[in-house]
Amino acid sequence: MSTGALSIDLDALAANWRALDAMTASETGAVVKADGYGLGAGRVARRLAHEGARRFFVAVAEEGAALRKALGPVPEIYVFSGHMEGDTRRLAAAELIPMLNSIDQLARHLEALPDHPFGIQLDTGMNRLGFEWSDWAEAAAIALDHNPLWLTSHLACADEADHEMNPYQLDIFRQMTDGLGVPRSLSATGGILLGPDYHFDLTRPGIGLYGGLPFEAAQPVVRLDLPVVQCRDLVAGEVVGYGNSWQAERPSRIATISGGYADGLIRAMSGRATLWHGDTPCPLVGRVSMDLLTVDITDLGEDPVYLTLVGPHQGVDSLAQAAGTIGYEILTSLGSRYARLDISG
Known part of the structure; x- marks a missing residue:
């Protein structure tokens, strides 16, 4: 996908x-x-x-x-x-x-x-x-x-x-x-x-x-998984994304992910959000662009098929806090390009 x-x-x-x-x-x-x-x-x-x-x-x-x-x-x-x-x-x-x-x-x-x-x-x-x-x-x-x-x-x-x-x-x-x-x-x-x-x-x-605050006892309703398009190796000193906004301080492995501000992943997430591969956090590096994110997967030791932005380790409100906004904005911004899947019992 x-x-x-x-x-x-x-x-x-x-x-x-x-x-x-x-x-x-x-x-x-x-x-x-x-x-x-x-x-x-x-x-x-x-x-x-x-x-x-x-x-x-x-x-x-x-x-x-x-x-x-x-x-x-x-x-x-x-x-x-x-x-x-x-x-x-x-x-x-x-x-x-x-x-x-x-x-x-x-x-x-x-x-x-x-x-x-x-x-x-x-x-x-x-x-x-x-x-x-x-x-x-x-x-x-x-x-x-x-x-x-x-x-x-x-x-x-x-x-x-x-x-x-x-x-x-x-x-x-x-x-x-x-x-x-x-x-x-x-x-x-x-x-x-x-x-x-x-x-x-x-x-x-x-x-x-x-599933949003202020109802702290709410069960989570959404999960967002984003597919990996490409992975590449960087040497220390190389840069990522528009404006050269992130520079590798060590040899790094970067995954380019399908999803961007056209999909409701607001630009304010740039350099602040985290994606997850299972239980391992992977920081978003560089700027959020229209269709793509770049993520540091150096510590994974493998190239993932997808990474999770909203899921067990990070709900909509946690993501919103990282981006300096509220869960309402995260939810209502979710774009039309996502495949919406009903995972009910």
Whole structure:
């Protein structure tokens, strides 16, 4: 195989959903935006629907329409970006439920699709999406007269359990929603871990399903193996890659690997990441280029067929830390050239 193999353990994904579901007394949905965090929204959502998930969340209507084809007519699919201009036909045809974010979106939706279900997203301090306090005060009566399915918000700092923003947003959310008689949802993975006060009627785990932090007990879901294209010997003093950014200090054996920033292996990994051959670490040397990596295999004593970038010794968050980013970016950047393999039981 000349491209990387991205192995996806749907059994582990399902186990993570069940574990997060068991932490609450509320319903548990699933966030499958960004093509199921890079793993394939259709395969992810179908497995989670089999486990009992009935409500799925995507970022934009285009994602929702593709997911509807994969899931069929029964599960509910919610669109975080709401009812954007130009979305009306797609929302109606795919039976998607927009999470309305503003007075303009509310007006657009009630005019274009007056009998179509919707939810409301409220801004409780993140200043990203949702009705602000004053807008909600103005529009709440109209919105409530049309029976929104959910009132939701999103926590800005839930990954930090002791952050003062968490109780602040919880308080604002309660002030904006208490007594309205509409089901509520506040928490993604981090909020679930904060405890029952944050759970309300529905939780929406995302990154924890896919094996990422802050869900430390998550089972790993992905493995990424990259094939070796060529190996070569260097004498001390020779250089590797663009910009001569790495120079051999001893006689070295270098493997050139199929994979690069076109495959989501971000350039920030250059000279910082580690690949593995079994239990032996092999440092990435030189710059990450578009299609290739160069790896020091001097201490292996053999030329490997492939090396592992994400696997038993290095999960997505460990790799992200080495590259100075977060696991979300690593997962959602995984490129289309990989062969995606289902390794479930």
